[in-house]
Amino acid sequence: MQNLLSDITKKIEQFIPTGCSIAKIEAEGPDIILYIDDIEKFYAVDNPVKDIANALKKKIIVRAAPQLLMKPDEAKETISKLIQAEAGVNEIRFSPEFHEVWIEAYKPGLVIGKGGTTLKEIIKSTGWAPKVLRTPTLPSEVVKSIRSTMLKEAELRKKFLLKTGKRIFSNVEKTSWIKITALGGFKEVGRSCIFLETSNDKIVLDAGLKFEATDTAKDFYPYVSTLNIPFDEINAIVLSHSHLDHCGFIPYFFAMGYEGPIYCTPPSRDLMALLTFDYIKVMKKQGLTPLYEEKDVRKALLHCITRDFGEVTDISPEIKLTLHNSGHILGSSVVHLHISDGLHNLVYSGDLKFSHTKLLNPAVNTFPRVETLILESTYGGKEDFHHPRPQAEEKVIKIVTETIAKGGKVLIPVFSVGRSQDIMLVFEEFARRNPDKANFKVYIDGMILEASAIHTVYPEYLKDSLQRMILSGKSPFESPIFEVVKGNRQEVIDGEPCVILAPSGMMTGGPSVEYFKALAGDPKNSIIFVGFNTNYSLGRKIQKGEKEVAIVGEDGRLETIQVKLRVETAEGFSGHSDRRQLTNYVKSMKPKPSLVLIDHGEPKKCEELAHSLSRLLGIDVRAPMDLDSIRLK
Numbered sequence: 001m002q003n004l005l006s007d008i009t010k011k012i013e014q015f016i017p018t019g020c021s022i023a024k025i026e027a028e029g030p031d032i033i034l035y036i037d038d039i040e041k042f043y044a045v046d047n048p049v050k051d052i053a054n055a056l057k058k059k060i061i062v063r064a065a066p067q068l069l070m071k072p073d074e075a076k077e078t079i080s081k082l083i084q085a086e087a088g089v090n091e092i093r094f095s096p097e098f099h100e101v102w103i104e105a106y107k108p109g110l111v112i113g114k115g116g117t118t119l120k121e122i123i124k125s126t127g128w129a130p131k132v133l134r135t136p137t138l139p140s141e142v143v144k145s146i147r148s149t150m151l152k153e154a155e156l157r158k159k160f161l162l163k164t165g166k167r168i169f170s171n172v173e174k175t176s177w178i179k180i181t182a183l184g185g186f187k188e189v190g191r192s193c194i195f196l197e198t199s200n201d202k203i204v205l206d207a208g209l210k211f212e213a214t215d216t217a218k219d220f221y222p223y224v225s226t227l228n229i230p231f232d233e234i235n236a237i238v239l240s241h242s243h244l245d246h247c248g249f250i251p252y253f254f255a256m257g258y259e260g261p262i263y264c265t266p267p268s269r270d271l272m273a274l275l276t277f278d279y280i281k282v283m284k285k286q287g288l289t290p291l292y293e294e295k296d297v298r299k300a301l302l303h304c305i306t307r308d309f310g311e312v313t314d315i316s317p318e319i320k321l322t323l324h325n326s327g328h329i330l331g332s333s334v335v336h337l338h339i340s341d342g343l344h345n346l347v348y349s350g351d352l353k354f355s356h357t358k359l360l361n362p363a364v365n366t367f368p369r370v371e372t373l374i375l376e377s378t379y380g381g382k383e384d385f386h387h388p389r390p391q392a393e394e395k396v397i398k399i400v401t402e403t404i405a406k407g408g409k410v411l412i413p414v415f416s417v418g419r420s421q422d423i424m425l426v427f428e429e430f431a432r433r434n435p436d437k438a439n440f441k442v443y444i445d446g447m448i449l450e451a452s453a454i455h456t457v458y459p460e461y462l463k464d465s466l467q468r469m470i471l472s473g474k475s476p477f478e479s480p481i482f483e484v485v486k487g488n489r490q491e492v493i494d495g496e497p498c499v500i501l502a503p504s505g506m507m508t509g510g511p512s513v514e515y516f517k518a519l520a521g522d523p524k525n526s527i528i529f530v531g532f533n534t535n536y537s538l539g540r541k542i543q544k545g546e547k548e549v550a551i552v553g554e555d556g557r558l559e560t561i562q563v564k565l566r567v568e569t570a571e572g573f574s575g576h577s578d579r580r581q582l583t584n585y586v587k588s589m590k591p592k593p594s595l596v597l598i599d600h601g602e603p604k605k606c607e608e609l610a611h612s613l614s615r616l617l618g619i620d621v622r623a624p625m626d627l628d629s630i631r632l633k
Ligand SMILES: [Zn+2]
Pocket: 241, 243, 328, 351
């Protein structure tokens, strides 16, 4: 550690303007923190931070030395005067451990000022380093509680970051081998988990849960016990995105003594909080013991080191991580790992959408280097061709208008994160363009509202057009066509013809099942599937056309439900690529990988995709099973 950080200090000193000096230099996780003695003089030069960051290829954070910090009350007053009223500041809080002032506003751009001028003024005049946060346009409990926890537990977080920094900037011998082991999500959908190992590092990529009625409970979790190592020997967890099949097992690591970092995008952190807290709630409601408690989720959140797309980050002495958009849900990433000075470059697709949706831009497939690609195959089977998006949208609107005209109701089971916002945008656009025809309400139930609120905190992660709408104060998620169900579902069930968006998407539980039970017996009603259903899920059974399904009732007894409503599927909405898009993703990938490993698909689909890709591209494509290990170098 001494060596690397002192080398870095020497390099940085060349950029420090004359007249000021570095009081202290620290590594907080992958970030280099400079404490500057004379902050006025430091900022007298154009942009020293940018020059230093460029030269070092690291994130540089500048803070004033402790004696320069103004008293918080005074500082608050000064800051309020420096920021224009239009910025909509609604909270100013201080984090003494980090010499930071957190400014929450509706228009962060106006707090920052042109070229960051206001921010510079704030640190120059108060000593506090400003951190600007966006206030969601819809109130979000999750965002509020994460921000408060981060401030409250700053001391703990600081300690963890310093410890992590120490490891990242330590000297190690170059590794001569790289190995990955499939711990979950290979030849199956669910419990995604990959273990990446070198002689220096032990890194986990995703750790999810599986939700399927299979024979034994152990099939719900990744095979971490086969690693035979204590969890505190793991150096880092990288999270591609926050669906439970990728993040649901992560708090368990913390329950078992892991205290290292989770690298992910800021929205992934927030959505992980939303979904894992809900997982605990659902388990308890069913009288089951969850794998971990709320305190473990909070611990996981405190250990998140968030990164935006495209930021190259040292996550260990030898491994650099970059997250890129994967087009699947808010904040979802393709993970790029540059290992041991380019000895190997690994790309892990996470869940992938290689085409435009209403919500997101298509997945990135250009990288500086790639040798191995791990690719999902949810819809990689021979017959998996989705309709184009516009056709799928038309289909939904057609079924909805037909059903409403007959006096029926339409149930659309959706994942609360991702598909629900995508479908909401379809109805928002329909209502905006056809005010005369949009004579029905679209009810949103479960966590959809909270998930949508989180979307409004991160407009920069959304598609450009959507970003513009949110930034100009016209968030489509607040269209008058939407009505939030606040508790009383029976009123919706007994009420006027309408559309109901409710989780869970695969009908493995949640409000969608409750609505289904009430609506299934009436042929006037419809159900539309817009997302993925695993083989044994209730959703799949209904989708396949079963006329009678058994559902566990509130009292734990099986209830038989007659399926008389109209059952439809609109495939083009999936947040996953279909076979053609997956093929195009690899075909147009720059540069071409030499090895492709297929995961995240039913066995047949993994094999079919592996076979066709290897024939088409003439490269080594394999479909490993859980517990297979592959030496990459
Ligand atoms: Zn996903």
